[in-house]
Amino acid sequence: MDRILDMEYNAEKEKLKIPEYGRNIQNLIYHAKTIEDQKEQQIFIEEIVELMKKMKIGNKVSPEYKDKIWIHVYKIADYELTAIPPNGIIPEPKPADFKPEKLNYPTSEKHFRHYGHFIHSLIDKAIELEPSLKKDQFVALIGAYMKLAYKTWNPDHYVNDKIIMQELYEMSNKQLTFPDGYSIDMLLDKEKLNGTYSSAPAKRRTTKRKITKK
Numbered sequence: 001m002d003r004i005l006d007m008e009y010n011a012e013k014e015k016l017k018i019p020e021y022g023r024n025i026q027n028l029i030y031h032a033k034t035i036e037d038q039k040e041q042q043i044f045i046e047e048i049v050e051l052m053k054k055m056k057i058g059n060k061v062s063p064e065y066k067d068k069i070w071i072h073v074y075k076i077a078d079y080e081l082t083a084i085p086p087n088g089i090i091p092e093p094k095p096a097d098f099k100p101e102k103l104n105y106p107t108s109e110k111h112f113r114h115y116g117h118f119i120h121s122l123i124d125k126a127i128e129l130e131p132s133l134k135k136d137q138f139v140a141l142i143g144a145y146m147k148l149a150y151k152t153w154n155p156d157h158y159v160n161d162k163i164i165m166q167e168l169y170e171m172s173n174k175q176l177t178f179p180d181g182y183s184i185d186m187l188l189d190k191e192k193l194n195g196t197y198s199s200a201p202a203k204r205r206t207t208k209r210k211i212t213k214k
Contacts, residue, residue, distance in 0.1 A: 017075060017076040018072055018075065018076055020055075020056070021052055021055060021072070021076070022055075025048065025051070025052060025055075025076070026076055028048050028051075029045075029048060029073060029076045029077050030077070031044075032044050032045050032048065032077065032081065032083070033077055033080050033081065038082045038083075041081065041082055041083050042082075042083045042084065044083075045073060045081065045083035046083070048073065049066070049069050049070060049073060052069050052072065052073070053065075053066070053069055056069070066085075066086065067085065067086075067087055067089075070085040070086075070087075070091060071091045074090070074091040075091070075093075079091065079092065079093050112167060112171055114149065114150060114153045114154070115146055115149050115150070115167075115171075116149060119142065119145065119146060119149065119171075120171065122138075122142050122145070123142060123168075123171055123172050123176065125138075126138050126139050126142060126172070126176055127172060127175050127176060136179035136182070137182075139168075139176055139177075139178060139179055140178065140179055140182035140183075140184070142168065142176075143164055143165065143168050143178045143182075143184050144183075144184055144185060146164050146167070146168060147159060147161070147164045147184055147185070150164065161184045164178075164184055165177070165178040165184070
């Protein structure tokens with residue numbers, strides 16, 4: 001005798017709005033939509049949010065993380081809820097013609113990407129400084145950082161200090177030159193980094209001698 005199994009395949013079920021949460025979460029949210037009492041629905045949704053937080057990986061302490069979960073809840077519910085998120089902002093569906101803003105990738109840095117974007121910010125800051133000992137020290141540190149970054153990404157390559165100085169000059173649109181009297185390896189020397197190494201005359205070190213009365 002043939003047996004006919006009454007089975008329902010996932011392909012025959014309603015499509016999941018956000019598959020990463022699974023069908024049970026979706027069914028719970030659908031059930032929440034049927035709760036007419038606003039307070040009861042609020043409590044029910046908050047419990048679902050806590051469950052969804054346990055399922056996702058990320059910084060679960062930040063407020064932005066929890067706000068994102070609430071946005072997902074509303075999206076799954078087709079925005080047919082009365083529960084209010086902690087931030088007080090009820091998520092709304094995006095327009096059908098919504099397009100994210102285009103990211104503008106930096107083009108001026110394409111020839112010096114091995115130094116990273118941070119170095120360009122330092123260079124811009126140095127250009128704004130008035131000529132002074134402080135500016136010379138800052139530019140020297142930038143050059144030292146550039147060499148450190150270069151050696152990090154090219155450990156098998158020998159880098160000439162003249163190359164670092166030339167590229168610093170080019171990256172600053174010919175507005176910065178590595179100051180005389182400084183070592184480009186000063187980042188590796190704690191004493192130089194603390195400012196004892198500079199173009200200023202070195203101070204004589206004196207030691208205090210303890211005088212004892214006889």
